[in-house]
Amino acid sequence: MKSKLEKLKGSCIGIAGCGGLGSNCAMALARAGVGSLVIVDFDVVTLENLDRQYYFLDQVGQKKVLALRENIRKVNPDIDVQAHDVRLGPDNVVDIFKNCTLIVEAFDRADMKLMIIETVTERFPDKFIIAASGLAGYGQNNALRTRRLGSLFLIGDETSEVSAELPPLAPRVGIVAAMQANQALEIILDDLALVGDDDAWDES
Amino acid sequence: MTWRWSATTTPGTSHKERTMKICLNNKEVSMAGESLSVRELLTVMKFTFPMIIIKINGRLVKKEDYERVFIGDGDQVEAIHLISGG
Numbered sequence: 001m002k003s004k005l006e007k008l009k010g011s012c013i014g015i016a017g018c019g020g021l022g023s024n025c026a027m028a029l030a031r032a033g034v035g036s037l038v039i040v041d042f043d044v045v046t047l048e049n050l051d052r053q054y055y056f057l058d059q060v061g062q063k064k065v066l067a068l069r070e071n072i073r074k075v076n077p078d079i080d081v082q083a084h085d086v087r088l089g090p091d092n093v094v095d096i097f098k099n100c101t102l103i104v105e106a107f108d109r110a111d112m113k114l115m116i117i118e119t120v121t122e123r124f125p126d127k128f129i130i131a132a133s134g135l136a137g138y139g140q141n142n143a144l145r146t147r148r149l150g151s152l153f154l155i156g157d158e159t160s161e162v163s164a165e166l167p168p169l170a171p172r173v174g175i176v177a178a179m180q181a182n183q184a185l186e187i188i189l190d191d192l193a194l195v196g197d198d199d200a201w202d203e204s
Numbered sequence: 205m206t207w208r209w210s211a212t213t214t215p216g217t218s219h220k221e222r223t224m225k226i227c228l229n230n231k232e233v234s235m236a237g238e239s240l241s242v243r244e245l246l247t248v249m250k251f252t253f254p255m256i257i258i259k260i261n262g263r264l265v266k267k268e269d270y271e272r273v274f275i276g277d278g279d280q281v282e283a284i285h286l287i288s289g290g
Contacts, residue, residue, distance in 0.1 A: 121264045161287045
């Protein structure tokens, strides 16, 4: 087990977006023992964010990346947290995440999800990306699943779009964030290969 | 099972008498013509979601290339729409 912990300690995970998915995923990875995290977001914590995001009342108004780094350090001050207060786009993804073992897509908007999936697939053919799609509402635990397409892992129910009637709620968002973190651990600890392990449609 | 760029293929508008079979999201689909662009496929299949991951034979096609990447007989296509929320 010690060697596995060492493996996690030596890994660096990039987290694109520090909202409901990113903040919860980062905390799970920090607690699990990942040594370095690169967290990226341009936003500030609002009162409304507290319904599902890993922030606290006294952090409202703070930059998300700084608040999240503070929360991670409260759990484990030894983790190396690189915080980037910037809006991600095709031009800066490569530079910001170049030293990461893998990247977690934790955006809210679908166009941003597609942007980082396209950019990482094209520019980092040697890195996995773990994305999320479909997590709004409540219930239907078993609709949340993982499927793999090459270097992309896609987690969620792939149908529940956020709307006024179907808001993102803490339990389901948290489950998907934890599934993303769990997938990251599997990639690192089991040395998943980029080619040959593709089981894209096995479960459907 | 080849990657087709517009420069080397005939667009789907000609050879209407011909048909092709592709594997779309793990299901066999027959269509008229010998090839069609990713954009045409999305229209024909009524995939109206604005954000879709398209993979042809395992290779990701960027949104900006939908007009110039063509799908032909025997190709395996995956089209997965991305949903907002996080």
